[in-house]
Amino acid sequence: MNLYFVRHGETEHNKKGCYYGSIDVSITEKGVLQAEKGSEKLKDVNFGKVYVSELKRAVQTANILLKDKQFELIKDKRINETNFGVFEGKSHEEIKALYANEWKHWCNDWKGFTPPEGESYIQFYNRVKSFMDDILKLNEDNVLIVTHGGVIRSVYCYLLGGNLDFFWSFGSRNCDITIIKYEYENLYIDSITHV
Template sequence: MNIYFVRHGQTNENNNKYYYGKLDVCLNEKGLNQAKKAADFLRHVKFDNVYVSERKRTSETAHIILGHDFEKVNIDSRINEMDFGKFEGKNYKQIKKMYPSQWNRWCSDWKNESPPEGESYMKFYSRVHEFMDDILKLNEENILVVTHGGVVRSVYCYVLSGNLDFFWKFASRNGDITLIKYEYGNLYIDSITHVDA
Protein backbone atom coordinates (compact mmCIF):
# COMPACT_ATOMS: atom_id res chain seq x y z
CA MET A 1 0.00 0.00 0.00
CA ASN A 2 1.19 3.50 -0.92
CA ILE A 3 -0.24 6.34 1.19
CA TYR A 4 0.46 9.78 -0.26
CA PHE A 5 0.07 12.60 2.26
CA VAL A 6 -0.11 16.12 0.84
CA ARG A 7 -0.07 19.17 3.07
CA HIS A 8 -2.39 21.86 1.67
CA GLY A 9 -0.91 24.82 -0.19
CA GLN A 10 -0.02 28.06 1.55
CA THR A 11 -2.62 30.43 2.97
CA ASN A 12 -2.20 34.04 4.12
CA GLU A 13 -2.45 32.72 7.68
CA ASN A 14 0.59 30.47 7.06
CA ASN A 15 2.42 33.43 5.59
CA ASN A 16 1.68 35.50 8.72
CA LYS A 17 2.76 32.63 11.01
CA TYR A 18 -0.61 32.45 12.73
CA TYR A 19 -1.74 29.52 14.85
CA TYR A 20 -4.85 28.21 13.16
CA GLY A 21 -6.58 24.91 12.66
CA LYS A 22 -10.30 25.46 12.85
CA LEU A 23 -10.29 28.72 10.87
CA ASP A 24 -11.64 27.89 7.42
CA VAL A 25 -9.51 29.86 4.98
CA CYS A 26 -8.60 29.60 1.31
CA LEU A 27 -5.28 29.13 -0.47
CA ASN A 28 -3.37 32.22 -1.54
CA GLU A 29 -1.69 32.56 -4.95
CA LYS A 30 1.46 30.78 -3.81
CA GLY A 31 -0.68 28.01 -2.31
CA LEU A 32 -2.51 27.51 -5.60
CA ASN A 33 0.85 27.19 -7.37
CA GLN A 34 2.09 24.68 -4.79
CA ALA A 35 -1.04 22.59 -5.34
CA LYS A 36 -0.42 22.68 -9.11
CA LYS A 37 3.15 21.46 -8.55
CA ALA A 38 1.88 18.65 -6.33
CA ALA A 39 -0.65 17.75 -9.05
CA ASP A 40 2.14 17.57 -11.63
CA PHE A 41 4.26 15.38 -9.32
CA LEU A 42 1.35 12.96 -8.75
CA ARG A 43 -0.10 13.02 -12.28
CA HIS A 44 0.81 9.38 -13.04
CA VAL A 45 -0.62 7.93 -9.81
CA LYS A 46 -4.07 6.31 -10.01
CA PHE A 47 -5.68 6.70 -6.59
CA ASP A 48 -8.03 4.03 -5.28
CA ASN A 49 -9.24 6.24 -2.44
CA VAL A 50 -8.92 9.88 -1.39
CA TYR A 51 -9.31 11.44 2.07
CA VAL A 52 -9.57 15.17 2.72
CA SER A 53 -10.11 17.17 5.91
CA GLU A 54 -13.18 19.37 6.36
CA ARG A 55 -11.32 22.60 5.58
CA LYS A 56 -11.45 24.67 2.36
CA ARG A 57 -7.68 24.77 2.03
CA THR A 58 -7.45 20.99 1.75
CA SER A 59 -10.43 20.64 -0.59
CA GLU A 60 -8.97 23.34 -2.86
CA THR A 61 -5.64 21.51 -2.91
CA ALA A 62 -7.33 18.16 -3.58
CA HIS A 63 -9.45 19.67 -6.37
CA ILE A 64 -6.33 20.87 -8.17
CA ILE A 65 -4.57 17.51 -7.74
CA LEU A 66 -7.54 15.39 -8.81
CA GLY A 67 -9.23 17.61 -11.38
CA HIS A 68 -12.38 15.93 -12.70
CA ASP A 69 -12.02 13.01 -10.23
CA PHE A 70 -12.70 15.32 -7.28
CA GLU A 71 -16.15 13.83 -6.57
CA LYS A 72 -14.72 10.58 -5.22
CA VAL A 73 -13.28 11.93 -1.97
CA ASN A 74 -13.98 10.98 1.64
CA ILE A 75 -14.20 13.99 3.97
CA ASP A 76 -12.87 12.95 7.37
CA SER A 77 -12.86 15.19 10.45
CA ARG A 78 -10.13 13.07 12.06
CA ILE A 79 -7.57 14.65 9.74
CA ASN A 80 -8.57 18.23 10.55
CA GLU A 81 -5.75 20.34 11.95
CA MET A 82 -5.53 20.73 15.72
CA ASP A 83 -8.07 23.18 17.18
CA PHE A 84 -6.14 26.04 18.80
CA GLY A 85 -9.19 27.58 20.46
CA LYS A 86 -8.66 31.22 21.44
CA PHE A 87 -5.13 31.11 20.01
CA GLU A 88 -6.60 30.82 16.49
CA GLY A 89 -5.69 33.58 14.06
CA LYS A 90 -2.88 34.98 16.23
CA ASN A 91 0.90 34.70 16.15
CA TYR A 92 2.92 33.66 19.17
CA LYS A 93 3.77 37.25 20.19
CA GLN A 94 0.08 38.16 20.27
CA ILE A 95 -0.79 35.00 22.20
CA LYS A 96 1.97 35.59 24.79
CA LYS A 97 0.67 39.12 25.34
CA MET A 98 -3.05 38.25 25.47
CA TYR A 99 -2.90 34.88 27.28
CA PRO A 100 0.44 34.79 29.17
CA SER A 101 -0.45 32.16 31.80
CA GLN A 102 -2.24 29.86 29.34
CA TRP A 103 0.64 30.20 26.88
CA ASN A 104 3.20 29.28 29.55
CA ARG A 105 1.17 26.25 30.68
CA TRP A 106 0.78 25.08 27.10
CA CYS A 107 4.51 25.49 26.38
CA SER A 108 5.50 23.63 29.56
CA ASP A 109 3.24 20.62 28.82
CA TRP A 110 2.39 20.75 25.12
CA LYS A 111 1.12 17.17 25.01
CA ASN A 112 -1.52 17.42 27.73
CA GLU A 113 -2.42 21.10 28.08
CA SER A 114 -4.78 22.68 25.58
CA PRO A 115 -5.19 26.28 24.41
CA PRO A 116 -8.26 27.97 25.95
CA GLU A 117 -11.33 26.38 24.31
CA GLY A 118 -9.05 24.32 22.06
CA GLU A 119 -7.89 20.71 22.07
CA SER A 120 -4.84 19.09 23.63
CA TYR A 121 -2.21 17.47 21.47
CA MET A 122 -3.05 14.08 23.02
CA LYS A 123 -6.69 14.42 21.94
CA PHE A 124 -5.55 15.54 18.49
CA TYR A 125 -3.08 12.65 18.15
CA SER A 126 -5.73 10.17 19.27
CA ARG A 127 -7.96 10.95 16.29
CA VAL A 128 -5.03 10.85 13.83
CA HIS A 129 -4.01 7.48 15.33
CA GLU A 130 -7.55 6.14 14.85
CA PHE A 131 -7.58 7.36 11.23
CA MET A 132 -4.28 5.59 10.50
CA ASP A 133 -5.47 2.36 12.12
CA ASP A 134 -8.47 2.38 9.77
CA ILE A 135 -6.40 3.21 6.67
CA LEU A 136 -4.12 0.23 7.28
CA LYS A 137 -7.14 -2.08 7.22
CA LEU A 138 -7.88 -1.16 3.60
CA ASN A 139 -6.90 -3.44 0.75
CA GLU A 140 -5.89 -0.75 -1.73
CA GLU A 141 -2.75 0.14 -3.64
CA ASN A 142 -2.69 3.97 -3.74
CA ILE A 143 -4.37 6.30 -1.25
CA LEU A 144 -4.23 10.10 -1.24
CA VAL A 145 -4.64 12.05 2.00
CA VAL A 146 -4.81 15.86 1.71
CA THR A 147 -4.46 17.34 5.17
CA HIS A 148 -2.49 19.69 7.45
CA GLY A 149 1.04 20.06 8.80
CA GLY A 150 0.18 18.96 12.32
CA VAL A 151 -1.56 15.86 11.01
CA VAL A 152 1.40 14.94 8.78
CA ARG A 153 3.87 15.31 11.66
CA SER A 154 1.57 13.24 13.89
CA VAL A 155 1.52 10.53 11.22
CA TYR A 156 5.33 10.50 11.38
CA CYS A 157 5.01 9.88 15.12
CA TYR A 158 2.55 7.06 14.41
CA VAL A 159 4.99 5.45 11.96
CA LEU A 160 7.80 5.81 14.50
CA SER A 161 6.06 3.59 17.06
CA GLY A 162 3.96 6.36 18.58
CA ASN A 163 6.91 8.37 19.91
CA LEU A 164 5.28 11.80 20.15
CA ASP A 165 8.58 13.59 20.74
CA PHE A 166 9.33 13.05 17.04
CA PHE A 167 6.63 15.65 16.31
CA TRP A 168 9.31 18.33 16.62
CA LYS A 169 11.94 16.45 14.60
CA PHE A 170 10.28 16.89 11.19
CA ALA A 171 9.25 19.89 9.14
CA SER A 172 6.10 19.88 7.02
CA ARG A 173 5.99 22.61 4.38
CA ASN A 174 2.95 23.70 2.42
CA GLY A 175 2.51 21.46 -0.61
CA ASP A 176 4.89 18.76 0.71
CA ILE A 177 4.24 15.22 -0.52
CA THR A 178 5.07 12.35 1.81
CA LEU A 179 4.92 8.76 0.61
CA ILE A 180 4.36 6.22 3.38
CA LYS A 181 4.44 2.56 2.44
CA TYR A 182 2.81 -0.37 4.19
CA GLU A 183 4.27 -3.69 3.11
CA TYR A 184 4.22 -7.09 4.82
CA GLY A 185 3.04 -5.51 8.06
CA ASN A 186 5.83 -2.92 7.98
CA LEU A 187 5.03 0.79 7.87
CA TYR A 188 7.75 3.24 6.82
CA ILE A 189 8.40 6.70 5.42
CA ASP A 190 9.60 6.19 1.86
CA SER A 191 10.09 9.81 0.75
CA ILE A 192 9.34 13.45 1.56
CA THR A 193 9.21 15.81 -1.43
CA HIS A 194 9.24 19.60 -1.16
CA VAL A 195 7.37 20.99 -4.16
CA ASP A 196 9.08 24.38 -3.77
CA ALA A 197 12.59 22.90 -3.65
Protein backbone atom coordinates in the same frame (compact mmCIF):
# COMPACT_ATOMS: atom_id res chain seq x y z
CA MET B 1 -0.15 0.00 -0.10
CA ASN B 2 1.18 3.48 -0.88
CA LEU B 3 -0.15 6.35 1.20
CA TYR B 4 0.38 9.74 -0.43
CA PHE B 5 0.14 12.48 2.20
CA VAL B 6 -0.01 16.03 0.84
CA ARG B 7 -0.11 19.16 2.96
CA HIS B 8 -2.46 21.85 1.64
CA GLY B 9 -1.15 24.80 -0.38
CA GLU B 10 -0.10 28.08 1.18
CA THR B 11 -2.70 30.30 2.90
CA GLU B 12 -2.55 33.91 4.05
CA HIS B 13 -2.38 32.64 7.62
CA ASN B 14 0.75 30.63 6.76
CA LYS B 15 2.36 33.87 5.61
CA LYS B 16 1.31 35.65 8.84
CA GLY B 17 2.84 32.92 11.01
CA CYS B 18 -0.13 32.55 13.34
CA TYR B 19 -1.91 29.57 14.88
CA TYR B 20 -4.97 28.72 12.83
CA GLY B 21 -5.84 25.04 12.92
CA SER B 22 -9.63 25.25 12.74
CA ILE B 23 -10.01 28.62 10.98
CA ASP B 24 -11.40 27.77 7.55
CA VAL B 25 -9.36 29.74 5.00
CA SER B 26 -8.63 29.42 1.29
CA ILE B 27 -5.27 28.87 -0.37
CA THR B 28 -3.41 31.78 -1.97
CA GLU B 29 -2.36 32.14 -5.61
CA LYS B 30 1.00 30.69 -4.56
CA GLY B 31 -0.90 27.81 -2.92
CA VAL B 32 -2.70 27.16 -6.21
CA LEU B 33 0.65 27.06 -8.05
CA GLN B 34 2.07 24.68 -5.43
CA ALA B 35 -0.91 22.35 -5.85
CA GLU B 36 -0.55 22.49 -9.65
CA LYS B 37 3.10 21.42 -9.31
CA GLY B 38 1.98 18.63 -7.00
CA SER B 39 -0.62 17.57 -9.55
CA GLU B 40 2.10 17.20 -12.17
CA LYS B 41 4.08 14.92 -9.87
CA LEU B 42 1.03 12.75 -9.11
CA LYS B 43 -0.50 12.65 -12.61
CA ASP B 44 0.45 9.02 -13.29
CA VAL B 45 -0.75 7.62 -9.95
CA ASN B 46 -4.07 5.78 -9.93
CA PHE B 47 -5.66 6.41 -6.54
CA GLY B 48 -8.18 3.95 -5.14
CA LYS B 49 -9.44 6.38 -2.49
CA VAL B 50 -8.95 10.05 -1.66
CA TYR B 51 -9.30 11.37 1.89
CA VAL B 52 -9.34 15.05 2.78
CA SER B 53 -9.66 17.21 5.84
CA GLU B 54 -13.03 18.95 6.12
CA LEU B 55 -11.29 22.33 5.83
CA LYS B 56 -11.48 24.41 2.63
CA ARG B 57 -7.71 24.69 2.12
CA ALA B 58 -7.35 20.89 1.97
CA VAL B 59 -10.39 20.41 -0.29
CA GLN B 60 -9.18 23.12 -2.70
CA THR B 61 -5.72 21.54 -2.81
CA ALA B 62 -7.16 18.06 -3.43
CA ASN B 63 -9.31 19.30 -6.32
CA ILE B 64 -6.27 20.90 -7.98
CA LEU B 65 -4.09 17.84 -7.38
CA LEU B 66 -6.65 15.60 -9.05
CA LYS B 67 -7.37 17.99 -11.97
CA ASP B 68 -9.85 16.30 -14.31
CA LYS B 69 -9.87 12.96 -12.54
CA GLN B 70 -13.25 12.11 -11.04
CA PHE B 71 -12.93 11.09 -7.40
CA GLU B 72 -15.20 11.11 -4.42
CA LEU B 73 -13.41 13.17 -1.77
CA ILE B 74 -13.92 11.37 1.52
CA LYS B 75 -13.96 14.11 4.16
CA ASP B 76 -12.74 12.95 7.55
CA LYS B 77 -12.68 15.31 10.55
CA ARG B 78 -9.99 13.18 12.19
CA ILE B 79 -7.46 14.68 9.78
CA ASN B 80 -8.47 18.30 10.42
CA GLU B 81 -5.67 20.44 11.84
CA THR B 82 -5.32 20.98 15.60
CA ASN B 83 -8.02 23.13 17.18
CA PHE B 84 -6.11 25.85 19.02
CA GLY B 85 -9.27 27.29 20.60
CA VAL B 86 -8.93 30.92 21.70
CA PHE B 87 -5.34 30.94 20.38
CA GLU B 88 -6.63 30.68 16.80
CA GLY B 89 -5.57 33.49 14.48
CA LYS B 90 -2.95 34.83 16.90
CA SER B 91 0.84 34.84 16.79
CA HIS B 92 2.79 33.40 19.71
CA GLU B 93 3.60 36.99 20.79
CA GLU B 94 -0.12 37.83 20.91
CA ILE B 95 -0.96 34.64 22.80
CA LYS B 96 1.81 35.35 25.31
CA ALA B 97 0.46 38.89 25.86
CA LEU B 98 -3.26 38.03 25.98
CA TYR B 99 -3.10 34.67 27.75
CA ALA B 100 0.12 34.82 29.80
CA ASN B 101 -0.88 32.11 32.28
CA GLU B 102 -2.18 29.71 29.62
CA TRP B 103 0.90 30.39 27.46
CA LYS B 104 3.15 29.41 30.36
CA HIS B 105 1.23 26.17 30.93
CA TRP B 106 1.34 25.40 27.20
CA CYS B 107 5.12 25.92 27.09
CA ASN B 108 5.59 23.67 30.13
CA ASP B 109 3.31 20.89 28.83
CA TRP B 110 2.76 21.27 25.09
CA LYS B 111 1.40 17.74 24.79
CA GLY B 112 -1.08 17.74 27.66
CA PHE B 113 -2.23 21.37 27.88
CA THR B 114 -5.60 22.17 26.33
CA PRO B 115 -6.03 25.76 25.09
CA PRO B 116 -9.40 27.21 26.19
CA GLU B 117 -12.08 25.96 23.74
CA GLY B 118 -9.43 23.91 21.90
CA GLU B 119 -7.81 20.49 22.16
CA SER B 120 -4.58 19.17 23.60
CA TYR B 121 -1.93 17.64 21.38
CA ILE B 122 -2.64 14.26 22.98
CA GLN B 123 -6.32 14.54 21.98
CA PHE B 124 -5.26 15.62 18.50
CA TYR B 125 -2.78 12.75 18.13
CA ASN B 126 -5.39 10.20 19.27
CA ARG B 127 -7.80 11.20 16.49
CA VAL B 128 -5.00 11.02 13.90
CA LYS B 129 -4.05 7.59 15.31
CA SER B 130 -7.67 6.44 14.95
CA PHE B 131 -7.62 7.54 11.30
CA MET B 132 -4.36 5.71 10.61
CA ASP B 133 -5.58 2.53 12.33
CA ASP B 134 -8.55 2.53 9.93
CA ILE B 135 -6.49 3.40 6.83
CA LEU B 136 -4.24 0.39 7.39
CA LYS B 137 -7.29 -1.87 7.07
CA LEU B 138 -7.87 -0.76 3.47
CA ASN B 139 -7.15 -2.99 0.52
CA GLU B 140 -5.91 -0.35 -1.95
CA ASP B 141 -2.71 0.12 -3.92
CA ASN B 142 -2.62 3.94 -3.70
CA VAL B 143 -4.43 6.28 -1.31
CA LEU B 144 -4.24 10.08 -1.42
CA ILE B 145 -4.63 11.96 1.87
CA VAL B 146 -4.74 15.77 1.67
CA THR B 147 -4.40 17.30 5.09
CA HIS B 148 -2.33 19.60 7.34
CA GLY B 149 1.21 19.94 8.67
CA GLY B 150 0.29 18.95 12.22
CA VAL B 151 -1.51 15.84 10.99
CA ILE B 152 1.45 14.77 8.87
CA ARG B 153 3.88 15.28 11.75
CA SER B 154 1.54 13.21 13.92
CA VAL B 155 1.57 10.46 11.28
CA TYR B 156 5.38 10.46 11.51
CA CYS B 157 5.03 10.00 15.29
CA TYR B 158 2.60 7.15 14.59
CA LEU B 159 5.23 5.48 12.40
CA LEU B 160 7.71 5.83 15.24
CA GLY B 161 5.59 3.86 17.67
CA GLY B 162 3.47 6.73 18.94
CA ASN B 163 6.41 8.65 20.42
CA LEU B 164 5.01 12.19 20.49
CA ASP B 165 8.43 13.66 21.29
CA PHE B 166 9.32 13.28 17.59
CA PHE B 167 6.61 15.78 16.55
CA TRP B 168 9.08 18.67 16.33
CA SER B 169 11.74 16.56 14.57
CA PHE B 170 10.13 16.92 11.14
CA GLY B 171 9.20 19.79 8.86
CA SER B 172 6.15 19.85 6.64
CA ARG B 173 6.04 22.49 3.91
CA ASN B 174 2.98 23.50 1.94
CA CYS B 175 2.18 20.88 -0.71
CA ASP B 176 4.98 18.53 0.35
CA ILE B 177 4.25 15.01 -0.91
CA THR B 178 5.13 12.26 1.54
CA ILE B 179 4.88 8.66 0.35
CA ILE B 180 4.47 6.16 3.16
CA LYS B 181 4.52 2.48 2.26
CA TYR B 182 2.68 -0.22 4.18
CA GLU B 183 4.17 -3.62 3.38
CA TYR B 184 4.13 -6.85 5.41
CA GLU B 185 2.47 -4.97 8.29
CA ASN B 186 5.36 -2.51 8.33
CA LEU B 187 5.11 1.26 7.74
CA TYR B 188 7.98 3.35 6.46
CA ILE B 189 8.57 6.70 4.82
CA ASP B 190 9.60 6.06 1.23
CA SER B 191 10.08 9.69 0.18
CA ILE B 192 9.33 13.32 0.96
CA THR B 193 9.17 15.66 -2.04
CA HIS B 194 9.12 19.46 -1.86
CA VAL B 195 7.19 21.02 -4.73
